[in-house]
Amino acid sequence: MTQPSETRSQTNRRTGNFLLEVNDLQKGFGGRAVLRGVSLSVPRGSLFTVLGPSGAGKSVLLKCLANIEEPDGGQVSFEGRTLDFRDASSRGSFLRRCSFLFQGNALFDSLTAFRNVSLPLEQTTSLGRGEIRARAVEALEQLELGDYADHYPGMLSGGMQKRLALARAIVTRPEMVFFDEPTAGLDPLRRNAVFAMIAKYQALVGFTALIVTHDIVEALVASDTVALLHQGEICFYGTPDEFASSPHPVVQSFRDSPAALRSTLDGLRRGEAASEQS
Amino acid sequence: MNSDKKLEFGVGVFVLLGLAALVYLTLKLGAGELVGSDTYPVEARFANTGGLSAGATVMLAGVTVGRVDAIRLDPQDYSAIVEMRVRAGLPLPADTMASIKTSGLIGDKFVALAPGADEELLEPSARITMTESALELESLISKMAFGSVNEGEGEDQKPSTSTEP
Amino acid sequence: MDVVGSVGSFTLDKVRGLGDFALFTGRSLAAVFATKRLGARVARAVYEQGFRCLPVILIVGTFTGLVLGLQGYYVLNRFGSEALLGVLVSLSLVREMAPVLAALMLVGQAGSALAAELGIQRNTEQIAALDTMGINSCGYLVTPRLLAALFVFPAQTALFVAVGLWGGSLSGSLLLGVDPGVYWSSVQRAVESEDVRECLLKAVTFGLLTVSICAYQGFHAHRIRGATGARAVSAATTKAVVISSIAVLAADYVITSFLI
Numbered sequence: 205m206t207q208p209s210e211t212r213s214q215t216n217r218r219t220g221n222f223l224l225e226v227n228d229l230q231k232g233f234g235g236r237a238v239l240r241g242v243s244l245s246v247p248r249g250s251l252f253t254v255l256g257p258s259g260a261g262k263s264v265l266l267k268c269l270a271n272i273e274e275p276d277g278g279q280v281s282f283e284g285r286t287l288d289f290r291d292a293s294s295r296g297s298f299l300r301r302c303s304f305l306f307q308g309n310a311l312f313d314s315l316t317a318f319r320n321v322s323l324p325l326e327q328t329t330s331l332g333r334g335e336i337r338a339r340a341v342e343a344l345e346q347l348e349l350g351d352y353a354d355h356y357p358g359m360l361s362g363g364m365q366k367r368l369a370l371a372r373a374i375v376t377r378p379e380m381v382f383f384d385e386p387t388a389g390l391d392p393l394r395r396n397a398v399f400a401m402i403a404k405y406q407a408l409v410g411f412t413a414l415i416v417t418h419d420i421v422e423a424l425v426a427s428d429t430v431a432l433l434h435q436g437e438i439c440f441y442g443t444p445d446e447f448a449s450s451p452h453p454v455v456q457s458f459r460d461s462p463a464a465l466r467s468t469l470d471g472l473r474r475g476e477a478a479s480e481q482s
Numbered sequence: 483m484n485s486d487k488k489l490e491f492g493v494g495v496f497v498l499l500g501l502a503a504l505v506y507l508t509l510k511l512g513a514g515e516l517v518g519s520d521t522y523p524v525e526a527r528f529a530n531t532g533g534l535s536a537g538a539t540v541m542l543a544g545v546t547v548g549r550v551d552a553i554r555l556d557p558q559d560y561s562a563i564v565e566m567r568v569r570a571g572l573p574l575p576a577d578t579m580a581s582i583k584t585s586g587l588i589g590d591k592f593v594a595l596a597p598g599a600d601e602e603l604l605e606p607s608a609r610i611t612m613t614e615s616a617l618e619l620e621s622l623i624s625k626m627a628f629g630s631v632n633e634g635e636g637e638d639q640k641p642s643t644s645t646e647p
Numbered sequence: 648m649d650v651v652g653s654v655g656s657f658t659l660d661k662v663r664g665l666g667d668f669a670l671f672t673g674r675s676l677a678a679v680f681a682t683k684r685l686g687a688r689v690a691r692a693v694y695e696q697g698f699r700c701l702p703v704i705l706i707v708g709t710f711t712g713l714v715l716g717l718q719g720y721y722v723l724n725r726f727g728s729e730a731l732l733g734v735l736v737s738l739s740l741v742r743e744m745a746p747v748l749a750a751l752m753l754v755g756q757a758g759s760a761l762a763a764e765l766g767i768q769r770n771t772e773q774i775a776a777l778d779t780m781g782i783n784s785c786g787y788l789v790t791p792r793l794l795a796a797l798f799v800f801p802a803q804t805a806l807f808v809a810v811g812l813w814g815g816s817l818s819g820s821l822l823l824g825v826d827p828g829v830y831w832s833s834v835q836r837a838v839e840s841e842d843v844r845e846c847l848l849k850a851v852t853f854g855l856l857t858v859s860i861c862a863y864q865g866f867h868a869h870r871i872r873g874a875t876g877a878r879a880v881s882a883a884t885t886k887a888v889v890i891s892s893i894a895v896l897a898a899d900y901v902i903t904s905f906l907i
Contacts (some may be wrong), residue, residue: 231679270779272775296781299780306777308771308772312776313771323780324782327682328781328782493690493693493697495701499701499806500802503805507805511741512839596812
């Protein structure tokens with residue numbers, strides 16, 4: 205994995221350091237604040253992970269960035285330009301340069317794998333049919349789905365659906381890809397495979413990745429920048445190494461959750477044993 | 483690709499059927515044979531239209547030759563003026579008589595034309611002067627009761643008093 | 648105070664909903680010029696609203712004609728004017744029965760399917776996916792269906808009239824002995840171009856109205872209060888069918904009262 209870091213540093217040198225900057229983003233639902241002023245800076249070319257327990261507001265943060273939800277306050281700037289969420293052309297040009305990978309893949313179940321991948325090109329670009337076909341086939345083959353072009357998403361396995369979703373995300377050659385819990389509900393081996401896949405295609409295609417997840421082990425290994433979202437606020441921002449050694453209490457409890465579980469279980473077992481003895 | 487063929491076939495079938503039905507509805511049913519083809523206007527003054535309505539047919543010898551366009555009241559002598567459109571290929575003599583009749587006992591009212599023998603023809607927008615008002619069922623019954631059906635008919639058949647405009 | 652307040656908020660809610668619905672429809676119609684490759688999508692919508700619904704339209708149309716022929720014959724027979732059967736059947740079909748019943752049948756088959764499909768697409772974030780791709784989701788999902796309705800509803804209505812007249816002649820002429828020539832000539836005589844215009848105007852109005860209502864309900868299935876997932880989709884579908892049916896009958900009354 206030396207190649208990606210090389211390309212990253214190259215791009216950083218060329219065009220400033222941060223691709224996406226979030227400043228004091230706020231969002232609430234029915235009086236309940238979910239995001240209480242989130243600020244983040246995502247370096248260009250990085251694999252950026254937002255960690256956090258369930259319910260910390262990770263998905264909402266991502267939806268605000270991807271224009272599915274409108275934030276109540278705060279700013280998002282892309283390449284140093286502030287986005288106006290209410291201005292259709294500003295939104296449109298931002299969305300055309302980003303892709304979004306949904307937790308449930310959000311594949312179009314009435315379209316074949318090929319049509320799923322070619323749809324964004326058909327609808328948002330003015331490419332010719334041949335060019336669209338070539339690029340869609342290329343994206344499918346990059347994700348080893350070339351033989352499944354005529355299959356409907358429902359006929360594919362879970363892992364293949366995930367890959368198809370990624371193929372659809374990268375076919376537009378985005379500068380940034382948002383991942384919403386890409387490993388949710390997968391076993392550890394598959395989780396590894398998903399992170400490996402993201403890192404591999406990031407190196408191949410060269411996008412900036414922002415991943416929201418609670419799979420701490422894989423995230424710390426794969427990503428180069430980590431943020432921890434806790435109760436709607438960012439309480440840690442840094443490299444995985446810094447995360448591993450951070451004294452912040454929330455970071456510690458999140459980091460040490462397996463150990464905490466072990467001690468809890470040990471306590472329970474000891475208690476059971478004691479009650480059995482008595 | 484099979485589903486694409488099915489889709490194309492289905493769309494084709496429906497479009498053809500739908501267009502055929504639309505053509506039938508608009509051209510055959512709606513328009514009759516008159517709208518679109520050439521017609522010319524004719525007027526007639528009646529003392530009583532007896533419930534004739536716009537859209538009623540105009541018949542000659544039992545054949546539909548036109549339709550009633552509009553009915554309006556002449557405020558000067560309180561008579562009704564019926565505007566009709568008659569098929570263009572059918573020139574009518576100037577002494578054509580128009581009468582309002584009923585198909586069946588309570589059926590539709592229609593205008594029946596009875597051509598005369600005049601050499602001169604009715605100009606477009608000319609007014610038919612010989613008219614016979616609608617036969618009213620009630621008056622007919624009362625006349626029958628008093629045995630004066632024939633006299634009543636003569637009374638009703640008086641020509642309009644108006645002059646050509 | 649509470650009653651007044653809740654009446655007020657209810658009214659505001661409904662008015663806001665109406666405004667939102669109007670915006671939704673307007674946006675979908677405006678997207679005609681902004682959406683690419685609309686043709687294939689329109690063809691699919693014509694297939695769904697048209698070809699798939701042909702059987703129900705033909706069957707219901709035939710039976711409507713049969714019943715009109717029977718009922719009309721017995722009513723007219725009392726006055727000895729069976730000769731007017733064609734008038735009765737054709738005018739009731741053209742002016743009221745065909746546009747209204749065809750629209751209701753299309754709501755039942757195509758409208759409910761549309762609401763459920765969009766509801767599931769909302770539920771599985773397919774609509775959100777379109778949005779994040781920068782694709783106009785209204786333009787992609789709703790516009791082709793509205794365009795298709797502009798042709799499909801009048802065409803289905805015309806088919807309904809055709810098979811209805813045939814049904815009327817079956818029961819009137821074949822069964823009850825009205826002379827077929829008398830029947831068909833009175834049909835021919837009765838229907839005016841204004842009647843046909845009214846019929847087609849109704850069909851187009853009902854088409855735009857019901858398709859946009861069903862699409863709106865399905866599209867906003869996530870806004871259904873107190874239900875999520877499959878429940879929300881079923882609630883949205885029910886709402887779509889109920890509101891569309893009411894809208895068809897209400898619009899029918901309004902159009903009829905303006906045209907008569």
